[in-house]
Amino acid sequence: MDTMRERFAPVVSRMLDEDPRVAVVLAEIGKDGFREAMARHPDRVINVGIREQLLVGAAAGLALTGLRPVVHTFASFLVERPFEQVKLDLGHQEAGAVLVSAAASFDWPAGGYTHMSPGDVALLDTLDGWTVHVPGHPDEAETLLHHAVAAGDDKVYVRLSVQSNRRGRVIDGRRLVTVREGRAGVVVAVGPMLDTVLAATEGLDVTVLYATTVRPLDTAGLRRATQAAGTDVVLVEPYLAGTSTAAVSEALSDVPHRVLGLGVGRRELRRYGTVEEHVAAHGLDARSLRGRIGAFVRAQGRVAAGV
Incomplete structure (x- = not known):
């Protein structure tokens, strides 16, 4: 199977052929994929x-000229x-673009901390109006790239x-996509965390939701x-722990709730x-997540039982 980034250049190259509005801007990284x-x-x-x-x-x-x-480059750059x-x-100029990152949290450990960016989504959260896609598979990355480019003049971040x-x-x-249904809590797995979350929650009575678009968060789906x-x-989340806890709390602000944010420390x-x-x-990893999720769910069970 190819990687998300390996899928990126061929997909966007076809967009260049098909849509005269599409332009690609690079800073050395990734240029080989766009030679043709x-x-x-x-x-x-x-x-x-x-x-x-x-x-x-x-x-x-x-963007200001209508393109x-x-x-594209590494998330830290x-x-x-x-x-x-x-x-x-x-x-500030209300100019739209599609930012497509690679490497992100720690995808290239040999590059060191200069090439890691676990705080990228949290940083974009300080700005208004960004759509953030976090695909968990190359096929999803292709789908979301098409959505991003077709999104008028919006500001979109795609995290490969x-x-x-x-x-x-x-x-x-x-x-959000419902992958598994339960009655003892909801676990939201973002992008490439889904398989690990499914393994970690096997046998636990929890609903598992899958998120590949985290901004805006599907609050209606979460509430359902x-x-x-x-x-x-x-x-x-595959980035800074707690990045989306505020979005969840806002979605559930009218009801008592608890939120546990797990991610990169x-x-x-x-x-x-x-x-x-x-x-x-x-x-x-699945073993660590099972312990942390299980303890959270069991703790609420004891509270509900008055123990």
Whole structure:
């Protein structure tokens, strides 16, 4: 199976051929995947070099001329380093673009902390009007890329990862997908965390919801699930722990509820290791998740029983 990022360049290259509004802006990273597209569309595939602030600024300029720019590099260089340009050139000017990241939380451990960005979604949460897609499979990434480019002039972030579920799900770019139903709580698995969450909750009486679009959060779908399963919600996100707890709390603000946010911890892990070792160190492997989710659900059960 190809990775999400391997799927990215061919999909967007076809978009360049089919839609004269689409433009691609790169900062060296990922340019090899667009060599043929650059030869066909030299005016709409632009490599600015290792200049990430210019990367976003150039995309904003293209958007203001009526184009739909797709902007790509590692998450740490796409969201964190040029954040002022994301805030001002795109947000303040109301210019739309599709930011497509790679590497994100710790997909390339050998790159060190400079190439990790577990706080990317949380950082975008400080800005208004962003749609955030977190696919969990290359097929879903392709679907969400099409949704993002077709989204008029909206500001969209698509977070690609080497971590992937075994199979893709049917998604629409808006709603949560119910994967398993229970009555003792709701677990929301975001993107590539789904397979691990399903393994971790096997035998637990919980509803599992699958989220590939986290902003805006499908609050109506979440509320429907809690009507049957109760208002205890566990979030399992492949980025900074607790990133979406405020969104869940807002969705359930009129009813008593509890939220447990699980994800990447704030502590920096200073050894390269492997992706799997980072997953385990942050407690995002199936065994660790089962213990944390099970304890949360059992604790509420004891409270409900008056123990």
